[in-house]
Amino acid sequence: xASIRAQLTTAYxxxxxxxxxxxxxxxxxxxxxxxxxxxxxxxxxxxxxxxxLLLRTVQQAEASGEPLVTFTIxxxxxxxxxxxxxxxxxxxxxxxxxxxALVLDAKGRTLxxxxxxxxxxxxxxVSLNQTAIAMRxxxxxxxxxxxxxxxxxxxxxxxxxxxxxDRVVAGSEAKEEEGVAPIxxxxxxxxxxxxxxxxxxxxxYVIAGRxxxxxxxxxxxxxxxTDGRSLxxxxxxxxxGDELTRLTRTLNAMIERLETSFAALRRFTAxxxxxxxxxxxxxxxxxxxxxxxxxxxxxxxxxxxEALREVRRMSDLVDSLLTLARADEGRxxxxxxxxxxxxxxxxxxxxxxxxxxxxxxxxxxxxLEDVTVSGDPTRLRQLFLNLVTNAIxxxxxxxxxxxxxxxxxxxxxxxxxxxxxxxxxxxxxxxxDRFWRADRVxxxxxxxxxxxxxxxxxxxxxxxxxxxxTVSSRLGRGSVFTVTLPLDxxxx
Amino acid sequence: xxxxxxxxDPTVGQFVKRGLEEQRWGVDLVGDxxxxxxxASSDSYDLVIxxxxxxxxxxxxxxxxxxxxxxxxxxxVLTAQDxxxxxxxxxxAGADDYVTKPFAFEELxxxxxxxxxxxxxxxxxxLRLDDLVLDRDTREVKRAGQPIELTPKEYAVLEYxxxxxxxxxxxxLITEYAWGYHFDPGTNIVDVVINHLRKKIDAxxxxxxxxxxxxxxxxxxx
Numbered sequence: 271x272a273s274i275r276a277q278l279t280t281a282y283x284x285x286x287x288x289x290x291x292x293x294x295x296x297x298x299x300x301x302x303x304x305x306x307x308x309x310x311x312x313x314x315x316x317x318x319x320x321x322x323l324l325l326r327t328v329q330q331a332e333a334s335g336e337p338l339v340t341f342t343i344x345x346x347x348x349x350x351x352x353x354x355x356x357x358x359x360x361x362x363x364x365x366x367x368x369x370x371a372l373v374l375d376a377k378g379r380t381l382x383x384x385x386x387x388x389x390x391x392x393x394x395x396v397s398l399n400q401t402a403i404a405m406r407x408x409x410x411x412x413x414x415x416x417x418x419x420x421x422x423x424x425x426x427x428x429x430x431x432x433x434x435x436d437r438v439v440a441g442s443e444a445k446e447e448e449g450v451a452p453i454x455x456x457x458x459x460x461x462x463x464x465x466x467x468x469x470x471x472x473x474x475y476v477i478a479g480r481x482x483x484x485x486x487x488x489x490x491x492x493x494x495x496t497d498g499r500s501l502x503x504x505x506x507x508x509x510x511g512d513e514l515t516r517l518t519r520t521l522n523a524m525i526e527r528l529e530t531s532f533a534a535l536r537r538f539t540a541x542x543x544x545x546x547x548x549x550x551x552x553x554x555x556x557x558x559x560x561x562x563x564x565x566x567x568x569x570x571x572x573x574x575x576e577a578l579r580e581v582r583r584m585s586d587l588v589d590s591l592l593t594l595a596r597a598d599e600g601r602x603x604x605x606x607x608x609x610x611x612x613x614x615x616x617x618x619x620x621x622x623x624x625x626x627x628x629x630x631x632x633x634x635x636x637x638l639e640d641v642t643v644s645g646d647p648t649r650l651r652q653l654f655l656n657l658v659t660n661a662i663x664x665x666x667x668x669x670x671x672x673x674x675x676x677x678x679x680x681x682x683x684x685x686x687x688x689x690x691x692x693x694x695x696x697x698x699x700x701x702x703d704r705f706w707r708a709d710r711v712x713x714x715x716x717x718x719x720x721x722x723x724x725x726x727x728x729x730x731x732x733x734x735x736x737x738x739x740t741v742s743s744r745l746g747r748g749s750v751f752t753v754t755l756p757l758d759x760x761x762x
Numbered sequence: 763x764x765x766x767x768x769x770x771d772p773t774v775g776q777f778v779k780r781g782l783e784e785q786r787w788g789v790d791l792v793g794d795x796x797x798x799x800x801x802a803s804s805d806s807y808d809l810v811i812x813x814x815x816x817x818x819x820x821x822x823x824x825x826x827x828x829x830x831x832x833x834x835x836x837x838x839v840l841t842a843q844d845x846x847x848x849x850x851x852x853x854x855a856g857a858d859d860y861v862t863k864p865f866a867f868e869e870l871x872x873x874x875x876x877x878x879x880x881x882x883x884x885x886x887x888x889l890r891l892d893d894l895v896l897d898r899d900t901r902e903v904k905r906a907g908q909p910i911e912l913t914p915k916e917y918a919v920l921e922y923x924x925x926x927x928x929x930x931x932x933x934x935l936i937t938e939y940a941w942g943y944h945f946d947p948g949t950n951i952v953d954v955v956i957n958h959l960r961k962k963i964d965a966x967x968x969x970x971x972x973x974x975x976x977x978x979x980x981x982x983x984x
Contacts, residue, residue, distance in 0.1 A: 547842040548771060548815075551863040555777030558867050561932065562784075572977035575932040582934055585864045586946060589844070596845065603846040620913050624954045625947060652944040659947050 275478040282474040286467060294459040313423055313444055317412040320440035321425040324367050328429055328438055331363045339381060339434040354434060356381050370398075370422065370441030375434055378403040387441075394418055402426060402439040414444065484514050492521060501529035536595050543592035550588065554581045590723040594704065594730060602734035604646040611682065612640035614647065615675050618654040622662065622671060630667035641677045643755045645735050653731040653739075656724045657686040657751045664749070665690030677757065681737070684753040693743040701741065702729045763878060764788040764806065768798030768824070769813040769840065774863075778811060781867050782874070795819030802828055807835055809878050811870075814841040814852070822855055829856035836877040840865075866938060889924045892984045894963065894971060896921055903963075910962050915940055919955050920963070923972070923982040932979040956980055 331338055338360040341352040354375055356364075364371065364382050371384040380399065390398065394417040401415045405426050412425035424441045488505060495503045504525065505518045557578045561571060596603060619635045626633040643650075661671045669689040676683050693701060700706045705722040725739075732739040736756045743749035765782055769775040770793040779789045790807075792798045795816035802810050802824075810828075814821035825837060839852045839860040852860055858877045861870050889896040893906045901917055903910045912920065918940040923931055933952045937945065940955075956972060964970045973981050 544842055547863045548774075551842075551865065552771060552773040554864045554866070555774050559777050559780065562929065568975060568978065571930055571932070571975065575934060575978045578932060579934045581864070582938065582943075583946065586944060589944070592844070601845070603844065605846065617914060620915050621941065621947075621951070624915065624951055625949065628949060628951070628954050648942060648944070651942065655941070655945050659945075 273482075275475070275482050278478045279471060279475045282478075283467065283471045286470050290459075290463050290466065294463065298459070310423075310444065313442055314411045317423045317425045317440055317442045318410055320367070320369055320371075320442060321412075321427045321438065324364075324371050324373075324438040324440045325427040325429065327363055327367060328360075328373065328435055331360055332429075332431065332433055332435070334359075339375070341434075354379060354381055367440075370424075370439075370443075372399070372402050372439040372441075373435055374402065374437050374439070376436040381435060390417070391419065398422065398424075398441070402437075405439075407437050415441075420444075484508075485517075488514070488518060488521065492525075495525060496528070501525060501532060532598075536598055539591055539595040543588045543595065546584070546588045550581055550585050554578070554585070557581060587721050587723070590721070590727050594723070594726060597730045597734065604649060604734050606644050606646065608642050609645045609647045609650060610640055610642050611650075611675060611684070612638045614651060615654065615673065615684065618651070618658055619673055621655060622658040622673065625659065625662045626671060629662050629665070631662055631665050632670045633662075633673065634670065635673045638675050639677060641675070641682050641757065643682060643735070643757060645755065646731075649731045650735070653728045653753065654684065656728045657753070660724065661686045661688040661690065661749070661751070664688065669748075680757050681754050682757055684755075685750060687748065687750045689748045692745045692747050692749055693741070694745045698741065698743060701725055702739070763808045764790070765809045765811060765874070766798065766802055766807040767791045767811045768795065768802070768816065768821070769793065769811070770816050771813070774813075774840075777867070778870065781871065785871070793817070795821065795824050799824045799827055802835075803831055803833060805833060805835070809874065810835060810837045811874070812837055812839050812857075814839060814843065822852065825852070825855045825857060838870075838873055838877050866935070868935075868939065889921065891924050891927050891971060891982060892969060894924065896924055905963055905967065912962065913958075916955055916958055916962070919952065920959055920982075923980060926982075928981065928983045930975045930978055930981045934979075936979060952979070 328338075336357070336359050338357055340355045340357060342355060343350065343352045345351070356373075360373075361382065364373065364384070367384060368386075369384065370386045371382070372380060372387065373382040375381055383395075387395065387398070397417060398415060401413070401424060405413050405424060407426040407428040410425070412423040415422045415424055421444045422441045423444055424439055426437050426439045428437045429435045491505050494500060495505070504522045507515060507518055507522075509515065557574050560566070561574050561578070566574075593603070615635070615638060619633065622633040625631075658671070658673070665671060665688045671689075672685075672687040674683075674685050674687075676685075702725050704726045729739045732753050732755070737754045740752050740754075741749060742752075765787050767775055767778050767782075767789055769778065769791065772793065775791045775793065779791045782789045790801065792801060793816075795818040797818070798810075798812070798816070799819060801807075812821050812824060816824070819827075821839065821841075825839070828837070836858040837856065839857040840863060841848065841852065841860055842863045843849070844862040849860055849862075859873050861873055889898060895904045896917075897903075898921070901912075903912055903917065903920065919936055922936060922939045933950060936952045937947075941947075941951075956974075960970075960972055964972055969984060971982050971984065973983065975981055
């Protein structure tokens with residue numbers, strides 16, 4: 271994610287969602303179990319009442335004196351057995367008892383089971399029976415029995431008096447019903463949570479933005495300061511002593527060190543270039559004087575000419591370095607005077623034709639209208655000649671170079687279009703860099719390359735005039751260099 | 763014309779002194795600011811050539827002192843500072859013109875002439891060599907009375923050679939004269955121009971005026 275602001279908001283949202291979810295789950299769970307406990311209590315009371323009712327019914331029936339249970343005596347293989355039978359009297363009485371009811375004799379044999387009991391499947395009937403026999407009578411709360419199909423609460427009462435009926439067992443089903451309160455709570459959470467979440471995220475975004483506004487300010491200021499010309503400026507301190515103040519102090523210290531080292535570098539370049547000028551003047555003076563000595567031999571002249579050429583190249587390099595060092599400081603040492611471009615471009619055109627004649631390249635210039643700019647004629651000539659020289663240098667024999675000068679509303683453009691080898695796309699961003707040169711093989715081997723400062727200087731000249739120098743090119747399709755200069759409206 | 767050269771570097775000083783003496787001017791050379799100021803104050807010079815970086819007293823202070831004393835003779839400043847503000851400073855301090863190092867003697871001479879406003883022998887409007895005539899005002903060129911059309915660069919090269927007739931002029935000097943300091947074509951552009959000039963000046967004439975000095979440059983002579 272791009273900004274810390276967005277990251278913070280996201281982290282906050284995740285934390286919030288987690289908190290809300292956990293809280294909702296806990297409160298829902300608590301409400302649910304509290305509800306279940308209340309319902310279970312009520313059921314326990316019901317079962318106890320049912321058990322009491324069952325017991326009373328049996329006792330009343332016993333009190334009437336009529337026999338409730340008859341016995342069928344059987345003797346099988348010498349063993350005597352008596353099988354109890356419930357009389358219709360008791361059966362009629364027991365039919366009025368609701369829910370699950372069991373009546374057992376002392377041997378645990380079932381004397382009666384209710385309609386609800388009989389609806390259970392066989393396995394459940396067996397396990398319910400076993401529980402009823404095993405459970406201790408007259409104990410509250412009732413015992414829970416988990417059958418396969420349902421959960422029952424059972425309560426046993428013993429029937430005193432030593433009659434054939436030993437105990438009665440009442441039971442009631444514990445139904446898993448959703449309470450109304452949990453449902454209401456659940457839907458409340460479900461609806462409210464997203465709304466709360468949205469509001470919270472919006473609030474978090476605003477708060478994060480506010481917290482980071484000073485950082486944005488610092489970023490903008492640092493960008494403005496480090497554009498290379500404003501290193502003397504410092505960030506403003508708000509004096510609050512928080513993290514941002516410390517960051518600002520650190521940045522200020524860093525900018526100061528940058529300023530110091532940049533200044534040292536510029537001073538070195540300027541000093542070195544400057545110091546080189548005097549020895550170059552001396553060398554040049556020596557060479558020029560030696561060339562005018564009478565009776566100097568051709569061999570000596572040749573050596574002196576070689577020396578002079580090198581001195582000139584060195585002088586040009588020193589001049590370029592010094593110019594660029596000053597440009598880095600934002601100083602443009604330009605003469606400003608009205609410059610008529612038509613004669614200047616004609617002169618450049620003538621030079622281009624001379625160079626083109628040697629290199630087998632045609633040079634074209636359409637009819638010009640005269641325009642005047644405010645500028646430094648020496649530097650503008652240098653700029654134009656540089657572009658023309660390059661165009662010829664990187665165009666193969668038989669190619670063509672087109673110059674043009676045109677006037678627009680508030681600017682003039684001078685273009686140099688060649689049909690040469692062009693510039694590779696990944697080289698294009700670097701061609702105005704200092705000391706940068708594409709593959710040296712590109713220029714004709716017989717020619718000696720420059721120092722790689724020509725286009726850097728050319729761009730500086732255009733820039734110092736308030737204009738620009740741009741290039742468009744495709745490998746193998748030639749290049750177009752365009753100089754744009756603001757029109758001197760006071761002279762037109 | 764008497765010229766005072768205040769320049770601490772002996773090579774540059776001697777070079778300037780001899781070059782000016784070749785123009786038959788009287789030249790005194792001193793290498794110290796205070797000494798230079800003392801001499802210049804005597805008011806016996808027609809022109810002072812003043813280096814800006816001097817031992818004893820900086821050139822700018824010498825200039826200020828001279829003007830403060832009412833010395834009005836033209837002062838031509840030699841400076842390694844080609845920054846505009848430095849140039850403006852020297853001109854405001856009372857300099858009449860400046861030459862930035864490294865300079866070609868040709869330029870220094872032209873500025874000395876301009877500042878002293880004294881045309882020397884060479885600056886007569888017409889240049890002549892044998893039957894070749896160059897009118898420096900109209901830039902018309904004639905050989906044996908026949909007008910010859912020259913392009914601006916052809917004219918510049920020819921004029922430079924004729925002005926130094928009899929002397930071998932190197933390609934570097936010719937290039938610098940016709941195209942300025944910042945032009946480095948990386949090829950011998952002068953040779954192409956000389957070819958044109960030969961066709962226009964020498965073709966059809968028995969006496970060739972333009973001669974090649976292999977490896978060096980060209981000389982114009984009868």
